Amino acid sequence: GNSVTQMEGPVTLSEEAFLTINCTYTATGYPSLFWYVQYPGEGLQLLLKATKADDKGSNKGFEATYRKETTSFHLEKGSVQVSDSAVYFCALNSGNTPLVFGKGTRLSVIA
Amino acid sequence: NAGVTQTPKFQVLKTGQSMTLQCAQDMNHNSMYWYRQDPGMGLRLIYYSASEGTTDKGEVPNGYNVSRLNKREFSLRLESAAPSQTSVYFCATVGLYSTGELFFGEGSRLTVL
Numbered sequence: 001g002n003s004v005t006q007m008e009g010p011v012t013l014s015e016e017a018f019l020t021i022n023c024t025y026t027a028t029g030y031p032s033l034f035w036y037v038q039y040p041g042e043g044l045q046l047l048l049k050a051t052k053a054d055d056k057g058s059n060k061g062f063e064a065t066y067r068k069e070t071t072s073f074h075l076e077k078g079s080v081q082v083s084d085s086a087v088y089f090c091a092l093n094s095g096n097t098p099l100v101f102g103k104g105t106r107l108s109v110i111a
Numbered sequence: 112n113a114g115v116t117q118t119p120k121f122q123v124l125k126t127g128q129s130m131t132l133q134c135a136q137d138m139n140h141n142s143m144y145w146y147r148q149d150p151g152m153g154l155r156l157i158y159y160s161a162s163e164g165t166t167d168k169g170e171v172p173n174g175y176n177v178s179r180l181n182k183r184e185f186s187l188r189l190e191s192a193a194p195s196q197t198s199v200y201f202c203a204t205v206g207l208y209s210t211g212e213l214f215f216g217e218g219s220r221l222t223v224l
Contacts, residue, residue: 043201043215044215049212089153093211096161098144098156
């Protein structure tokens with residue numbers, strides 16, 4: 001079945017540090033890949049997505065590239081801010097199957 | 112533009128009590144989902160409804176029932192609440208022609224004593 005594995009947290013960084021959160025997946029067919037972000041006390045919201053191999057999703061300074069050869073979709077940001085503190089979820093869907101989520105990675109950015 | 116609305120936002124129950132979580136969407140989406148979120152477990156799918164009149168079990172359906180009342184509303188019922196059902200519950204929707212992007216409600220925090 002489909003599954004997503006993302007790095008365990010929590011991750012603590014200083015402001016302006018470089019961020020990488022690893023995500024790898026197992027899926028049948030040709031999945032679409034997503035990163036969602038959850039700010040404290042809120043629901044999840046889409047951060048970025050990629051629907052085919054080699055696509056790069058980007059939003060708010062975050063980027064992730066769909067790598068079919070390594071079945072990965074790692075999230076990166078060049079310079080994090082305190083406001084980026086949140087929980088980040090990698091997810092995929094394939095065909096008509098419901099979205100499958102990773103366990104989430106909590107990011108804390110300190111000034 | 113409300114999007115996806117869940118009620119109630121907070122609820123405390125005693126073991127054995129019943130309750131229903133309500134979800135309504137104004138996005139004209141066909142598919143609706145109920146997830147639960149627990150620390151260290153990510154989001155796990157409880158039930159989903161691909162279209163009005165259909166429902167299917169997800170990963171963790173035991174102890175829950177659902178009703179897709181119409182296109183807008185999808186409710187989740189706990190018939191006899193257990194402490195293991197203490198969690199944050201999220202309703203989500205997706206459009207028919209989307210790439211699978213889910214739109215989430217703000218969540219309902221349920222505590223079972």
